[in-house]
Amino acid sequence: MSSPDYAQELRIALLAVQRATLLTKTVFHNNAKGTLDKADASPVTIGDFGAQALIISALQHNFPNDEIVAEEEAKDLRENERVRATVWELVKNTKLSDAAGEKELGGAIQSPEAMLDIIDKGDSKGGRSGRIWAIDPIDGTKGFLRGGQYAVCLALMVDGDVKVGVLGCPNLPVNDSEPLTEDIGADATDAEGKGVLFSAILGQGAASRPLQKGALADPSKITMKPITNISDATFCESVEAGHSSQGDAAAIAKKLGITKNSVRMDSQAKYGSIARGAGDLYLRLPTSKSYVEKIWDHAAGDLIVREAGGQVTDAENKRLDFSQGRRLEVNKGVVAAPKDVHPHVIEAVMSVLGSK
Structure with a gap:
């Protein structure tokens, strides 16, 4: 029922x-x-x-x-x-x-x-x-x-x-x-x-x-932790290089002035960690033009971060679209951050990925 x-x-x-x-x-x-x-x-x-x-x-x-x-x-x-x-x-x-x-x-x-x-x-x-x-x-x-x-x-x-x-x-x-x-x-x-x-x-x-x-x-x-200075942010990414471009993530962090090493973790535990303020940003960047994410890898975490005061989009600033079938067919990558700083993170993401 x-x-x-x-x-x-x-x-x-x-x-x-x-x-x-x-x-x-x-x-x-x-x-x-x-x-x-x-x-x-x-x-x-x-x-x-x-x-x-x-x-x-x-x-x-x-x-x-x-x-x-x-x-x-x-x-x-x-x-x-x-x-x-x-x-x-x-x-x-x-x-x-x-x-x-x-x-x-x-x-x-x-x-x-x-x-x-x-x-x-x-x-x-x-x-x-x-x-x-x-x-x-x-x-x-x-x-x-x-x-x-x-x-x-x-x-x-x-x-x-x-x-x-x-x-x-x-x-x-x-x-x-x-x-x-x-x-x-x-x-x-x-x-x-x-x-x-x-x-x-x-x-x-x-x-x-x-x-x-x-x-x-x-x-x-x-709730997500307020960020007063984005250069102090902690960002997390996948352990597996095949799941996310770690080189692009490092370039984005540098552009944002972040000097701390990324925290590499497996699974949607990353979404939960930033939602409760233990971390700040989550970057999952395309490793190839053909790679498409599965909906079960993101649906729960996407909602939890947004309900904790965050914003979750793909690398092109589009909301994740779970209506396309078993995969996120119209999205590339994932960028999750507190709402206030998400525009700055996306700007850095698009600058790095657009220059390739």
Whole structure:
């Protein structure tokens, strides 16, 4: 049952992401990091498959008529009995410690075959009409594998506009005021003070709360940090050079007078980090003319930053358009910054990229 203010959608999204992070942490701590290669050669872990199954199951139970765009498909699991069995063991044994919350999500998936069918429900083509959820079960798979930053990402789009966004970041500190450094959360542990849920509803602001094993923790409002001197800003970018042009980012930072080294992090944890003021700018710059971003890599983070007082555009100062299908077909790159300084950042971006 959907709600006009999206409160129910947010609650289910938060619970679903929180439960999925329990599975991903189990995978990491048990060293069950079996990987497969997809056609695009990016690593896929058993955590990706398991987290996607759990999230789609919750969405199907609560919003059965909604479409879903998700990164993974079950073809590889259908062909690999060993990995399929491992994923199934994880899925059937991952539960919130809060019985009421678990019941809200629809409870356990009934069989391995049902799990495979659920994973394949994420095959929507997306588009500009209707209610469509976008899922990245583990964004930043390489960060996940090395015990660094990753995020479980979920967003609801209605008629192509993002209305709800949730990010589960198990390796970020709960403390919103902890400064952003490259080694922040590099040690994947279940220590107290580790793991945060970011969320937003369009027009209602953004929040963070500690990741827990049971009921949802109380939220705290988050906002981007005001920048009085842009040369003092901290900017973050992708770890992988194939995801963003680090040379262009360095040239832009120089043009803005920024002397601090960039903070390189995997995943949409970057969006969450700048939304709560731990960092200031996020640059993701095209590495080639043919590279096109996927909607699940940006939908939740885009909304959370905007609701925290930021502006998110592409490198040509166009808003990210999530109505074009499974990819951001009309956008190139991402530039996220506090609203007051975004024009200055875009000016530097266009100057550097335009001179090439």
